[in-house]
Amino acid sequence: MVRLDGGAFLMGTEDADALPADGEGPVRRVTLRPFRIDAHAVSNDRFAAFVDATGYLTEAERFGWSLVFVGLLPAESRKGAPRPERAPWWCAVAGAYWRAPEGPGSGVAERGDHPVVHVSFNDAQAYCRWAGVRLPTEAEWEYAARGGLEQARYPWGDELTPGGEHRCNIWQGPFPTGDTAEDGYAGTAPVTAFEPNGFGLFNMAGNVWEWCADRWGTDQPGAARPGPGDRPTGKDRVTRGGSYLCHRSYCDGYRVAARDHDYPESTTGDRGFRCAGDA
């Protein structure tokens, strides 16, 4: 973990291309206590240590399925797999879970240092309890992702590919049919791929969406809520950072202020987490 000083920072954005419905704005001054945060997302190897020690069954295992990106599935597994109408590039795959990310027959033997996926918010909480840590608040996550830069668009600055260099694992090419993997990866990348940001944190943009502690909402409290703090109500939880599936044609979740959410039992092949703690 990396210890960060906290203090005041400008959270959110008023960028013209941020959707008002996502609640990225207004920009507000938020003050944080010092805290610690993982330098990278929790890997398959780390999650395996938790499961081996506790016998924990993830929600995807208990429900018997999870959402896998269609492009990562062999043709025979795609057949008959239900697809959400709103996002038909996902297939509901029976038997998909963290140790079999593309369903039966797949494995993580070659992906021990990749982020664990198909973990729900509740699974992430269970891991954190075991490890004696907690999920970051959304404010902590964004402060960490910004890496000390004020109001930059990405964790490294304002340009997506400075000098033509890829700085994160997202989608290149036409979505969802052809990821050219120009950044070096189709699907997940190792948790320490690419240069870290100014705080030494890896993959705060792209690779996998990361669960935060906060309940989802789009009302930003500004000065009324000076520090991190959970909303009292709401079922969904916040996710941040975007994933290997993000492409500006439909989702630029890899912008440092971008936000998303899902219900706490939900799992997908592009969502994981990193842990935080009090300093």
Ligand SMILES: [Cu+2]
């Ligand atoms: Cu996205």
